[in-house]
Amino acid sequence: MTVSVLVVDDSGFFRRRLTEILTVSGQIKVVGAATNGREGVEMAEKLRPDVITMDYEMPVMDGISAVREIMTRHPVPVLMFSSLTYEGARVTLDALEAGAVDFLPKNFEEIARDTSELQKILIERILDVARSSPGKKSPAPTATPAGSAAAGGADRPRERPVRPRPPVMTPEEKPAPVSAARRILRRGAAKHYSVVAIGTSTGGPVALQKVLSGLPASFPAPLVLVQHMPASFTPAFAERLNKMCQIEVRQAEEGDLLKPGLALLAPGGKQMIIENRGGQARIRILPGDNRLHYRPCVDLTFGSLARAFPGKTLGVILTGMGADGKEGCRLMKESGSDIWSQDEKSSVIYGMPMAVAKAGLTDEVLALQDIGPRLQEGVS
Template sequence: MAINVLVVDDSGFFRRRLTEILGSDPRIKVVGTANNGQEAIDKTLALKPDVITMDYEMPLMDGITAVRAIMQRCPTPVLMFSSLTHEGARVTLDALDAGAVDYLPKNFEDISRNVEKVKTLLCEKVLTVANGGRHMRRSAAAHVRAERLPLRSEAPTRTVETSAVERLPAPKRKAYKLVAIGTSTGGPVALQRVLTQLPANFPTPIVLIQHMPAAFTGAFAERLDKLCKIRVKEAEDGDILRPGLALLAPGGKQMMIDTRGAVKILPGDERLNYKPSVDLTFGSAAKSFQDKVLAVVLTGMGADGREGARLLKQSGSQVWAQDEASSVIYGMPMAIAKANLADAIFSLDDIGRHLTEVCQ
């Protein structure tokens, strides 16, 4: 059965091109288009699409307002289009806050010149968003009660497998030298949910690896810093790990950690799919701190983090994974669980509390 998509954009050109690109994939069917936020709400209620692609700047009602209304009335996975600017990053983060699931850069030149590349990226993103729709709808519905994060939501129902893991003895308190958290799709909201639970005097340095474009990570770090009791900043070469400080890997680059606790920021390697890569940061942490790392893998597409987690486990460190029920996309945490690398599997809303309990 084809995935039904509603395309929302005030540009006739963009609507036509997206409709053509998505319609060229037999797995996808564009069931309607809209040119403003109010029309998007009306057509969502009428057509019940599986996925909505949404622009931000539109007449009558902008995309963020439309996303909030859709999540209240008919929660549906939304893929936002955004510009690769600081302002575009801010708007995109607001859209994720409102309930959007993921985003793609809106680049008219790519749409015109690199049709095959755009087709592959867009169609696979839409299919992934649709396949995770059950979790996305649950996650989206949890966002609507607050205008800003940290968000409050009811704890999702745990699976039998998750409950079984959580009944195991809790990880022992330990003087970890580092907490390393890796995530991708759904990560901006997930990280906010975890980090806002940590006290200002959280004793362990933290590094964050979020798949995100270079133009976005600075704005995201600023947002986290305003919301959290701990300090959060975009990592720079030479930064030193400190208690109560979380360093966010810059987009388009790689973040490594040496034995002195200093951060090294390296150019992104074009041979690697992810820039930043969770595997690379986890691997460097394993080499530098051996059994003194607590790694957490949150919601995300793919399996980045699995091999780095394997190295951490071989060094004696602990690895946690987010459970399926609370994940927007159960890809990265599932890869950890299926490889038997998880020492514990927790619901998203429990992770911050457990971090505070075990780090000393």
């Protein structure tokens, strides 16, 4: 099935270049191009594309405002293009909170060494985003994002095209069933963990905000966070989390000690492992190895925790593309530790959590809105 795309950008060169790249595969059709956010909102309502690519700095209406209005009127998966700067990171995080699914650097030279690689990255990302579930930035029952513009004309009936969906799994491929007893831990059955590790990718920034913002400053365990994100974005993301959370959140540095109530975020472009020597756990920051697709990599961090704290770690896998985290969770389970994963309904992309559940590694499957409260109940 062909994926229809609306390109929204005030640069004529960028609109043409992106259109050329996306149409090469034959799997994607660019059905329209808008020169500003307001035009993008109107064309999205008219064309009902499967995916929208969105610039953030445009005349008439900026990209964040456009995303908010689109999510109010007719949620569509949105891929943001951003600059790899601190300001670009801040704006992109705002766009993700407004409802965008994912982002890519706008400078194509930043994400690929040659044209063929660039085409592969962009086409794969568009196809992945097309399979996402937009508008899941909040688990609240209302579909209208907080602070969104009024949904003018949203009640006008239109024929909605069928969205591309992931292939239907055979019974053998479906995740192993999780019993009700394993889904819900009885109140009062809190367990001591030496560390709580959370891994995530697409949809993760907003998911982490939701999970961590409800934790008290007195949370009894250290936390380590692995979010697939560029090096220029993680400092801004850690700062953002720290401002909205009662626990302390900061980007991890070489030699950091794990402490209760402190969440350490893996720096983008590098790898984070945990070493436990003489009962004292420290962070090690390693150079990003090009042999590993993800930098930072959930598998690598979780694997180090399986060695550092066998049987004493809680691993949590949130929304994200791919299967990063599955092998790390396997090592944790083999050491006697516990694994929780986000459910399909509340995931923006049910890739990483599905891989863990399908492998039979999940002890509890939880909706996003339940993970924070469960951490407070289940961790002593």
